[in-house]
Amino acid sequence: MTRRPHRRDPEGHRQAILDAARTCFGERGFARATVRQIAARAGVTHGLVLRQFGSKEQLFLAAVPGHRELDRVIAGDPETLPDRVARAYVERMEAGAATDPLVVLLRSIASDQQAAAKLYSAMEAGSIRAYRQVVDGPDIATRVAMVGAQLIGVTVNRYIARTGPLADLPAPALTGHLTRVLRQILFGAPG
Numbered sequence: 001m002t003r004r005p006h007r008r009d010p011e012g013h014r015q016a017i018l019d020a021a022r023t024c025f026g027e028r029g030f031a032r033a034t035v036r037q038i039a040a041r042a043g044v045t046h047g048l049v050l051r052q053f054g055s056k057e058q059l060f061l062a063a064v065p066g067h068r069e070l071d072r073v074i075a076g077d078p079e080t081l082p083d084r085v086a087r088a089y090v091e092r093m094e095a096g097a098a099t100d101p102l103v104v105l106l107r108s109i110a111s112d113q114q115a116a117a118k119l120y121s122a123m124e125a126g127s128i129r130a131y132r133q134v135v136d137g138p139d140i141a142t143r144v145a146m147v148g149a150q151l152i153g154v155t156v157n158r159y160i161a162r163t164g165p166l167a168d169l170p171a172p173a174l175t176g177h178l179t180r181v182l183r184q185i186l187f188g189a190p191g
Contacts, residue, residue: 016042030116082187089154
């Protein structure tokens with residue numbers, strides 16, 4: 001019997017892992033999806049998943065849409081930052097809320113509060129780091145946490161519970177309202 005040589009394809013494996021992780025997290029939520037399930041779906045070992053990504057939290061942040069685009073969305077003129085964040089959030093959620101990090105996080109809270117807290121901390125730390133590139137001030141961490149709280153509230157109302165005035169609002173109107181609220185949170189009242 002002739003043995004086939006083992007092929008190394010780090011980029012192919014990485015993409016397969018990311019694809020499998022997106023599917024598993026979307027189906028099972030953060031808390032119930034396991035690294036072993038993701039590895040099996042990707043056709044790799046769980047050790048390779050951990051070598052590539054370090055932890056389940058880091059794999060989630062790399063795999064799930066939304067959070068990984070934050071640096072791109074935030075980069076630019078601080079004056080238009082609230083517009084960019086609101087527009088990107090609404091577009092992303094309207095296109096696929098089921099796999100969004102906030103939805104997966106919120107669904108995971110009920111099943112594993114500790115895992116959800118760990119994931120939220122990782123997401124918040126990444127957000128603070130990204131926002132610091134554009135917005136300054138000693139209370140930037142608090143302002144970023146308030147942005148996160150606002151987006152979580154909208155996520156619950158419009159994309160999870162799907163009830164009330166926010167659920168019925170046309171996407172452009174939601175973007176406009178959200179832009180004004182985020183401007184207030186990030187920069188305070190206009191002068």
